[in-house]
Amino acid sequence: MSQAAAQLRARLPRFNDAASLRERLALVPPRMSEAPRTPFVVLVCTVLAAGVVGLLMFNTHMQQGAFVARNLQKQANALQAEQQQLTMELQRLRDPQRIASQAHDLGMVAAENPVFLNAATGQIIGTPKPATPKDALQVAYDAPKPAALNPAPQVITVPAQPQTQPQTQPPAGAASPPPAH
Amino acid sequence: MTVRPRGNAAGLRRGSADGRLRIAFLLIAILLSVFAARLFQLQGIDPQAYAARAQADGLVHVTLPAARGNIVDRNGEVLAQSVAGTMIVADPTLTAPHAQQIAQMLAQKLNLDYFSILQKLSTDKTPNGTSIRFTYIARRVPATDANALLKQVSDAKLTGLYGQADPLRDYPGGDLAANLLGFMNGEGQPSGGLEAAFSKMLAGRDGSDTYAAGDGARIPLGENTQVNPVNGQTLKLTIDRDVQWYAQRTVQQAVQTNGAASGVAIVMDTQSGQLLALADYPSFDANHPGDGGALGSAALSNVYEPGSVEKTLTNSAMIEKGVITPQTQITVPPYLPVADRVIHDFETHGTIHLTAAGVLAQSSNIGTVLESQHIDAATLGSYLKSFGLGQATGIGIPGESAGILPSPSSWNELTKSNISFGQGLGVNALQIATAVNTIANHGLYVSPSIVVGKATTTGGKTVGSDVSSTHQVVSANTAQQVTSMMELVPTKDGTAPNTAIGGYRVAGKTGTAEEVNPACKCYDFVDVSYGGFAPADAPRFTVYVVIKDPKTSNPSGAMIAGPVWREIMTYLLQKYAVPPTGTPAPGLAATW
Numbered sequence: 001m002s003q004a005a006a007q008l009r010a011r012l013p014r015f016n017d018a019a020s021l022r023e024r025l026a027l028v029p030p031r032m033s034e035a036p037r038t039p040f041v042v043l044v045c046t047v048l049a050a051g052v053v054g055l056l057m058f059n060t061h062m063q064q065g066a067f068v069a070r071n072l073q074k075q076a077n078a079l080q081a082e083q084q085q086l087t088m089e090l091q092r093l094r095d096p097q098r099i100a101s102q103a104h105d106l107g108m109v110a111a112e113n114p115v116f117l118n119a120a121t122g123q124i125i126g127t128p129k130p131a132t133p134k135d136a137l138q139v140a141y142d143a144p145k146p147a148a149l150n151p152a153p154q155v156i157t158v159p160a161q162p163q164t165q166p167q168t169q170p171p172a173g174a175a176s177p178p179p180a181h
Numbered sequence: 182m183t184v185r186p187r188g189n190a191a192g193l194r195r196g197s198a199d200g201r202l203r204i205a206f207l208l209i210a211i212l213l214s215v216f217a218a219r220l221f222q223l224q225g226i227d228p229q230a231y232a233a234r235a236q237a238d239g240l241v242h243v244t245l246p247a248a249r250g251n252i253v254d255r256n257g258e259v260l261a262q263s264v265a266g267t268m269i270v271a272d273p274t275l276t277a278p279h280a281q282q283i284a285q286m287l288a289q290k291l292n293l294d295y296f297s298i299l300q301k302l303s304t305d306k307t308p309n310g311t312s313i314r315f316t317y318i319a320r321r322v323p324a325t326d327a328n329a330l331l332k333q334v335s336d337a338k339l340t341g342l343y344g345q346a347d348p349l350r351d352y353p354g355g356d357l358a359a360n361l362l363g364f365m366n367g368e369g370q371p372s373g374g375l376e377a378a379f380s381k382m383l384a385g386r387d388g389s390d391t392y393a394a395g396d397g398a399r400i401p402l403g404e405n406t407q408v409n410p411v412n413g414q415t416l417k418l419t420i421d422r423d424v425q426w427y428a429q430r431t432v433q434q435a436v437q438t439n440g441a442a443s444g445v446a447i448v449m450d451t452q453s454g455q456l457l458a459l460a461d462y463p464s465f466d467a468n469h470p471g472d473g474g475a476l477g478s479a480a481l482s483n484v485y486e487p488g489s490v491e492k493t494l495t496n497s498a499m500i501e502k503g504v505i506t507p508q509t510q511i512t513v514p515p516y517l518p519v520a521d522r523v524i525h526d527f528e529t530h531g532t533i534h535l536t537a538a539g540v541l542a543q544s545s546n547i548g549t550v551l552e553s554q555h556i557d558a559a560t561l562g563s564y565l566k567s568f569g570l571g572q573a574t575g576i577g578i579p580g581e582s583a584g585i586l587p588s589p590s591s592w593n594e595l596t597k598s599n600i601s602f603g604q605g606l607g608v609n610a611l612q613i614a615t616a617v618n619t620i621a622n623h624g625l626y627v628s629p630s631i632v633v634g635k636a637t638t639t640g641g642k643t644v645g646s647d648v649s650s651t652h653q654v655v656s657a658n659t660a661q662q663v664t665s666m667m668e669l670v671p672t673k674d675g676t677a678p679n680t681a682i683g684g685y686r687v688a689g690k691t692g693t694a695e696e697v698n699p700a701c702k703c704y705d706f707v708d709v710s711y712g713g714f715a716p717a718d719a720p721r722f723t724v725y726v727v728i729k730d731p732k733t734s735n736p737s738g739a740m741i742a743g744p745v746w747r748e749i750m751t752y753l754l755q756k757y758a759v760p761p762t763g764t765p766a767p768g769l770a771a772t773w
Contacts, residue, residue: 063402070399081265081324088323091259091353096426110748113683114755125760127683137427137748138434141356141466 100139109135240404241394246348247385250413252362252375254422255455255633261352261362261376261467263413267327268347269318273305275341283339290330291319302341318342321349350376352467358425359467360478361418361459361578361631366470373477375416375631378579381639385413417633419455419646424448427752428460432726435745436462440732445480446749447614451720454618454627454649456576457753459611481581484607485729488694489544489738490712491603494616495553496541497624497663498564501655504555507538507666510773517547520595524550527676527693527737539771542669544676544691546602553601561601562589567654568616569626570608576631577644584608603694614712614725617690620667621714621723624660627651664688665767668717674771677739680747682715684761685754689713689746691738696730706730711742715750716762722753 092098112135115126223231252261269287276283280302288295301316322330327344334342350365363374371377388410393403432444448458459481465474499505513533517524526545540548553561565571571586585607587596599605611629619626628649635645655663667688671681676691691711698705710727714720726742726749733741753759 059402066402078328081328084264085323085325088264088351088353094258095353095355096423097355097357100426100430111751111755114751114759115684116758116760125684125763129683137430138437139430141430141433 097139097141100137104136104139107133109133110137111135239393239395241392241399243390243392245388245390245408245410246346247387247410248348248412249350250383250385250415252383252416252418254358254418254420254425255457256421257417258422259353260358260418260420260422261350264349264351265324266321266347266349267324267344268320269322269327269330270343270345271302271316271318272341272343273302273313273316276302276339277305279339282337283334283342286330286333286337287318290333291322291326293319321347323349354422354426355466355468356464356474357422357429358418358420358459360461360464360475360480361420362467364465364467364470364476372470373580374578375418378577378638378640379416379636382636383413383416386411416636419450419457419631419633420459421457423756424749424753425458425460428458428749429462429464431745431748432460432728433462435726435728435741436731439728439736439741441728441741442730443475443479443483444728444745445483445610445726446745447480447610447725448749448753449614449618449629449723449725451618451621451714451723452627453646454615454622454629455633455646456611456629456631457722458749459631477580478578480610481576481578482609483729484582484584484609485696485708485727486604486606486694487608487613488603488692488708488710489546490613490617490690490692490710490725491606491608492541492544492549492601493620493663493667493690493712494565494568494570495549495561495601496537496666497568497620497655497659498561499552499556500662501564501659502556502560505537505552507536507662507769509537509552511535511537511540511548511551513540513545513548513551515547517550519550519598520593522595524598534773536770536773538666538669538769539674541666541690542672542675542771544693549602550598553597558589558592558597561597562586562592564654565600565606567626567652568619569612569628570606570616572612574611574615574629575642575644576611576629577636577638577642578631581611582609584612603692610725610727613710614723617712617714617725618723619654620660620663621688621720622660623657624653624655625651625657626654664717665769667713668766669769669771670713672766676737677711677743679739680711680713680743682747682751682754685715686717686762686764686766687713687715687750688717688720689743691743692727693736693738707736709736709738709741711738711746713746713750715754716759717766718762718764721757721759722750724749724753 109131112129112131113127115124115128117124249263251259251263253259269291271283280299284295284299284302287293287298298318301318304313304316306312319327331342331344348369350369352359352362352364359374361374363376363378364372365376366372371380371383376383388408389406390408391404391406393400393405395403399405428446428448432446435441436444444462446458446460447456449456459478461475461479463475465476466472470476496505500507511534513526513530513535515526515529515531524546526543526547528543535543535545535548537548537552539545540552565586571584573581573583575581587600587606592600596605615626615629618629628651630644630646630649632645635643635647637643667690668686669675670677670689670691671687672678677689680689681687689711690713692709694708694710695704696706696708697703706729708727708729709731710725712723712725714723724746726745728742728745731741
């Protein structure tokens with residue numbers, strides 16, 4: 001190092017010079033009491049816990065509701081199927097075929113002539129004629145026989161055998177009668 | 182004392198912070214670029230595959246079937262309806278140990294065949310050794326029955342039997358209007374009739390339901406996407422269920438009593454043209470279409486020569502043209518040679534003197550031909566076309582035939598004579614019924630309809646009572662004169678005194694038409710018919726009945742079809758409470 005630089009350095013104030021240190025030193029004020037940090041932490045933890053638990057409970061409640069809804073839906077489906085069954089039963093009871101069969105069984109027949117009675121005046125409009133059993137309507141639905149129940153007759157042709165001896169037993173190869181139907 | 186500046190010998194021992202930082206940054210950059218590359222690989226190339234794999238794991242996709250619309254009659258009575266059904270399926274590997282017990286329950290509860298079910302439940306391996314995990318046990322079982330059965334099976338701690346949704350189509354009336362309704366085939370597709378014609382409007386649109394499931398159960402609050410199904414619309418018919426039933430049974434009785442091949446009865450409401458009944462025999466049970474019978478509607482598809490009922494149309498044309506009046510006097514010879522043939526009447530007679538009314542009432546072919554010689558072919562042909570012959574009525578049921586009306590320019594004299602009394606042209610039952618209805622409706626043709634309101638077929642055609650068309654064929658005066666002539670038919674002067682209804686004025690016409698046997702190409706059998714309406718002066722209903730090929734000796738429209746007509750008309754007048762009008766019949770003279 002050069003002489004000039006050393007001199008220059010000697011003249012500049014030094015920050016860590018003992019005197020400047022002493023000047024700068026001062027009495028440290030008494031420590032301020034800090035606010036306790038624990039309650040804040042507790043508060044935050046409480047809020048956190050409450051939020052988590054609350055969310056969990058809320059979610060659980062909703063899921064329970066979903067289970068209830070599913071059970072009710074199953075119940076509604078079952079009731080709907082039952083209602084359909086009952087409606088079908090009602091339709092079967094109101095079927096004109098069934099009613100006509102029951103009327104037929106009671107001996108009822110169709111009217112010969114349409115006749116009207118004016119209830120107010122007692123006047124009969126039309127030509128009344130007593131109904132007779134021949135006016136009965138055939139009510140049963142007779143489906144045409146399917147082919148399986150209406151087979152063509154089996155025809156077996158056997159040439160006649162000249163009779164040479166008394167018949168004590170049927171000759172071999174006799175025709176079997178066609179199946180009864 | 183000197184304090185050593187930082188960054189000198191101590192720094193050399195600890196190394197340069199810059200360098201560490203740079204190395205750290207380099208490592209982080211390498212790591213991030215690896216991440217970036219992986220990100221590009223996952224998202225940039227084929228992102229769907231991973232998403233689909235994630236979805237497939239735990240998501241269930243179910244189709245929500247749309248309920249098929251009902252078909253109801255004019256009073257809302259159900260003719261065809263969709264019922265929630267279940268199909269019973271089994272896993273034979275699980276059912277095989279207890280097959281007998283399960284089969285017994287199935288046989289008892291669902292009335293199935295025990296042995297075939299037992300076979301299915303116990304066969305858990307195919308012949309080449311692979312195990313069978315799925316087999317159908319029963320299709321389209323009503324839901325309550327199936328649920329009861331499945332509950333019984335699970336209560337007995339038996340596994341392997343499951344139920345799946347399988348909606349079924351129920352026809353509460355069985356064979357009631359089955360010829361019109363059609364049916365659903367084994368795959369659940371509509372087959373023929375109105376079910377097929379209006380399938381688009383009846384079917385609706387299926388929905389879907391996608392949800393997260395765990396262990397077979399839906400996870401509540403899990404992912405859930407639902408598209409609601411759009412149910413089908415209801416189709417309302419003009420058919421009256423009770424009248425249809427009655428018509429079907431009376432036709433059946435007549436066909437069976439007379440050993441006939443088939444029969445048809447049509448009931449129309451005169452003013453609106455709505456069909457109250459369109460009955461066919463033989464028919465079939467729509468719930469069991471596989472059991473046989475005649476599918477479809479012969480009333481619409483079968484073409485035949487109408488016979489003498491058509492004389493009412495010829496007479497309408499002639500009276501409208503002023504060629505004849507009901508009291509025109511005709512001398513009717515016992516036979517009439519026309520071209521190279523000889524025309525006879527149904528009953529042999531000598532030379533008789535009949536008025537035009539008498540010619541119609543006695544159904545004289547010869548008299549009709551003599552009258553028609555004063556009208557030319559083109560005019561008669563155009564009137565018949567105006568009455569609707571030769572064109573399909575277009576009510577919306579598939580399979581309807583248009584009939585055959587030869588072009589008037591092609592008629593020779595024999596053809597014209599034949600056509601004038603109803604031979605030599607082809608019609609279906611509905612066409613001729615509608616034509617007779619035109620006379621009942623004061624000469625106004627109303628196109629028949631089978632749907633109340635309007636509906637669009639799958640082919641895009643709109644049909645229904647709201648869109649029926651009308652046109653005046655003959656004047657009301659002409660129609661009234663023809664009606665007066667027709668009123669003679671159910672009297673002692675006419676061919677069918679047995680069709681009179683006590684207290685009422687009825688108008689009718691018998692028909693006995695010869696039909697060609699395609700085997701011998703000769704006229705071999707007859708179709709007998711009767712068409713008419715009541716009350717004659719204020720017609721409410723037109724009824725037309727035709728019975729094909731009755732096997733009785735000397736069959737006639739009066740004896741076979743007439744009684745059916747009378748029964749149906751009596752039923753109608755009573756059901757709809759139509760009182761007699763009380764006016765006296767015109768009582769035209771039949772002879773002179």
